[in-house]
Amino acid sequence: MTEILKSDDAGIAHAAALLRAGRLVAFGTETVYGLGADATSDAAVARIFAAKNRPRFNPLINHFPDAEHAFAQVEAHDLARRLADLFWPGPLTLVLPRGPHATICDLAAAGLNTLALRVPSSEVARRLLAETALPIAAPSANPSGGVSPSDAFHVLRGLEGRIDAILDSGPCTVGVESTVLDLSRATPTLLRPGGITLEQLEAICGKIRHADDYASKRPVSPGLMSSHYAPSLPVRLNAEHVEADEALLAFGPALSGAGLTWNLSEKGDLEEAAARLFAGLRFLDSEGVRRGLRDIAAMSVPRHGLGLAILDRLRRASAPRPTMPDAEGDDDDLA
Ligand code: TXA
Numbered sequence: 256m257t258e259i260l261k262s263d264d265a266g267i268a269h270a271a272a273l274l275r276a277g278r279l280v281a282f283g284t285e286t287v288y289g290l291g292a293d294a295t296s297d298a299a300v301a302r303i304f305a306a307k308n309r310p311r312f313n314p315l316i317n318h319f320p321d322a323e324h325a326f327a328q329v330e331a332h333d334l335a336r337r338l339a340d341l342f343w344p345g346p347l348t349l350v351l352p353r354g355p356h357a358t359i360c361d362l363a364a365a366g367l368n369t370l371a372l373r374v375p376s377s378e379v380a381r382r383l384l385a386e387t388a389l390p391i392a393a394p395s396a397n398p399s400g401g402v403s404p405s406d407a408f409h410v411l412r413g414l415e416g417r418i419d420a421i422l423d424s425g426p427c428t429v430g431v432e433s434t435v436l437d438l439s440r441a442t443p444t445l446l447r448p449g450g451i452t453l454e455q456l457e458a459i460c461g462k463i464r465h466a467d468d469y470a471s472k473r474p475v476s477p478g479l480m481s482s483h484y485a486p487s488l489p490v491r492l493n494a495e496h497v498e499a500d501e502a503l504l505a506f507g508p509a510l511s512g513a514g515l516t517w518n519l520s521e522k523g524d525l526e527e528a529a530a531r532l533f534a535g536l537r538f539l540d541s542e543g544v545r546r547g548l549r550d551i552a553a554m555s556v557p558r559h560g561l562g563l564a565i566l567d568r569l570r571r572a573s574a575p576r577p578t579m580p581d582a583e584g585d586d587d588d589l590a
């Protein structure tokens with residue numbers, strides 16, 4: 256039984272009590288809904304992996320109400336503190352060496368000697384984290400490999416009966432996950448493009464290394480690509496025309512001849528597009544399947560700002576699907 260809680264004082268207090276008792280609570284952040292559990296408890300974190308049906312133990316992001324609590328877990332250096340001053344609370348995750356007083360459990364860190372930290376900006380999330388007074392591990396609140404949830408109804412659709420509660424704080428404003436920046440190496444390394452743009456980070460850090468080629472049109476090796484954010488219909492990238500039996504994910508002026516269409520942003524605004532991305536994939540998928548369409552044709556978006564995060568998610572949505580439950584493709588939350 257999954258309870259839906261309102262994001263008022265009573266709802267937040269109840270959600271915090273469940274988390275302290277080791278239960279699973281999905282909660283809204285400015286990026287996507289997270290599936291939260293007590294990050295200091297192996298037993299609680301194990302429930303996240305079970306509920307999502309996540310085949311491998313990938314490290315999770317740990318959420319805090321403020322930078323002070325976050326940095327108590329790690330060895331933070333000047334650059335980390337400067338980035339936190341500028342971008343926290345907000346959609347940036349920092350990976351840093353585990354500190355001597357860290358309380359995050361091994362399972363949340365997947366046995367690594369680094370930890371991923373994030374201070375979300377959404378008011379309800381911050382109140383929940385402050386009231387829980389524990390680090391909260393939270394991957395996106397969807398079954399492994401699927402489209403991330405940007406509202407409470409999406410969470411319910413994917414995880415009803417598998418989690419204890421959903422704290423409903425309405426739709427997420429940013430709409431794509433946080434940017435993950437690894438500061439544990441000599442050169443800052445981008446592990447996942449997201450809500451804070453590369454341009455914003457490079458203005459502070461200088462040149463940032465990219466962990467993969469998410470910005471290029473073609474993957475280095477399709478076999479190595481992970482299917483993720485994947486609707487049930489196939490996704491065709493960089494569409495410059497659309498057939499009658501395709502759904503269209505448009506950006507800017509829609510292609511002529513399109514039937515079923517979701518426009519990310521008619522005026523070509525990347526922030527609006529990011530916020531509408533996952534809801535659009537869900538809509539085109541369910542309606543497209545109902546109408547017997549063949550695939551989703553996705554128009555391209557500019558390769559800068561939030562466009563990098565949108566292109567990364569679309570590329571993963573279009574990746575070859577795994578044929579076995581733990582095949583290479585199904586590494587939800589790895590990237
Ligand atoms: O916006 C977000 O970040 C959402 C909301 C709920 O906060 N959370 C989220 O968590 O997307 P998750 O678990 O899906 O993303 C975790 C990402 C993965 O790419 C994972 O590999 C990386 O962070 N990560 C976590 N710990 C790491 C570590 N110690 N070293 C390297 N990467 C790490």
Ligand code: MG
Nearest residue numbers: 394395587588
């Ligand atoms: Mg995810």
